[in-house]
Amino acid sequence: MAIEFNDRIRRIPSYPIAGGYSLPDDVALLASNESPDPPLPAVMDVVQRALTGLNRYPDPSYADLRRALSDRYDVPQTRIALGNGSCDILLAAGDALLEPGAELVHAWPSFSVYPHLEAASGARAIRVPLNDRDEHDLDAMLAEITAATRLVIVCNPNNPTSTALPLDQIKQFVEAVPRHVAVILDEAYIEFSTIEDPDASLDLLKGHSNLVLLRTFSKIYGLAGLRVGFALSGSEEFVTAVNQVRQPFYLNIPAQAAAVEALKHQDAVTERVERAIVARVEIEEGLRELGIAVAASQANFCWLHLPETADESEVISGLAERGVIVRSGAALGREGALRVTYGTPAHNRRFLDALRDVL
């Protein structure tokens, strides 16, 4: 007889795994929105030093990282949640807020982890289609909020479509959401946005106890492999709740040390943003030369719409044969699109050459 699992296991989708992890070294891995740069030497040093303490459990108050984030963002430590990647906080928020009968509102296509919150909790998700510029339609999302709504997620810039909305629109939206509904503003890519100062959204926390800014060390800080995320919250209650539903040791010792060190190197952050913007311009020009429509990116990746005549899966396998791994639009909610992370200059050129070839 087979093991009998609970009902959630039938509902929860499997995360779409990107290919490329057992390929030879010089493959252009442009499928997971990672940084193409290796960790900073200073970060590798502190990780090395942290290894000597691995016989101990991590500090369960994560005091060093909490303090460093509090200093940097001027948010009290009691309103900062940490996690094993920001996905850990996201899933914990679903656990803490949702249940059968409750509702969750988010855009679609948006981050592929959001549907997991619905399935894991048994809540009902309302997926609001993006507008024709591949942006969140905030008015349509507001219209979906009911007495049953517990959580609204806005992904800005949006994964997988790379578009961002200006803060004044976000602000109007947050002001219109009832105060008992939690709003998670997922800002995994906010540092790559040139619309305004990436930290401008922090001001919104002051008047909105239901707002949570979700951020990560996986993208601009280039530490995806260590898994560190954080949330800056308008209230202490959110932090307490997400900690209640998780194990105490969600952040390992090297990860915590690396994050504290990485925060000290804001000059490297600025350089990475500059390189991403150069890549953005080059890739967008290259795509336009090929006659391909591309969304207005404010992130470290682009979202392109293939010509009607092209078959998405053939394009993806053609690119893979040429040593370029990208993410399928169909797997992310829209057929006929591709999500392509900006890589090194050489990998970006290889992508454009390979795409020209395949089409």
Ligand SMILES: *Cc1c(COP(=O)(O)O)cnc(C)c1O
């Ligand atoms: C990458 C990403 C995250 C962060 O994931 P981690 O768990 O911190 O690695 C969160 N939200 C979105 C939209 C992302 O694309």
